[in-house]
Amino acid sequence: MSPNPNDPTFLRTVRRRGPAAVLAAAVVGATATSAAWSATPAAARTPAAIRTCAVSDLYLSMGTKEGAAGSLYWPVRFTNTSTTSCALRGYPGVSVLDGGHHRIGAAATRSGRSYTSVTLAPAHSASAVLRTTNGPVGGPCLRTGSYLRVYPPASRTAALVPAPWKTCSDTFQVGPVNTQGAL
Incomplete structure (x- = not known):
């Protein structure tokens, strides 16, 4: 999930760790989110087992x-x-x-x-x-x-x-x- 600048937890993290750490966390989070989203269509495209002809x-x-x-x-x-x-x-x-x-x-x-x-x-x-x-x-x-x-x-x-x-x-x-x- 992308960080929400209006979230109080986000603001405490920025003050405690600094903007660079928050940016790195946001990139990692976005990459993980993108990977999850890109895996979903590939999994959806995997064909189900073809049934045997009767x-x-x-x-x-x-x-x-x-x-x-x-x-x-x-x-x-x-x-x-x-x-x-x-x-x-x-x-x-x-x-x-x-x-x-x-x-x-x-x-x-x-x-x-x-x-x-x-x-x-x-x-x-x-x-x-x-x-x-x-x-x-x-x-x-x-x-x-x-x-x-x-x-x-x-x-x-x-x-x-x-x-x-x-x-x-x-x-x-x-x-x-x-x-x-x-x-």
Whole structure:
């Protein structure tokens, strides 16, 4: 607080310590007050922890299939449909289902790639890439499924995504959710 020249304590201090001491105290007090005021806006700007995206916050869809070097890659896109930002971190759980919603083959294994949190602003997307072989290379193909059952990272609730997926050669991998399109 700045000294108040009308305060009787201030006047006694000036008489006892002298004007230079009072000026120094006023500068220190003003600096402390300024520091407190400047810290407040910075603290107010510190973002609160971003909540994890729930299935109800997301629209899941399939991106564009691509083939390369004997593999087939297909991204699962997670789009934030809520009005606030939310985050996804890690790998989704993915399995293939037939038209009757029965699982075909084993669930996807993780690619092993490292990951970070992806913050999705409203209407923004990130994806997790699926991979299998491009045909029976080293093993047979399973029958083609009608849906993918996808559990977003940290979710115990799945979404069904219409997707004609065929796992071949016992290869079915998923990458972490990211914005680079990496497996």
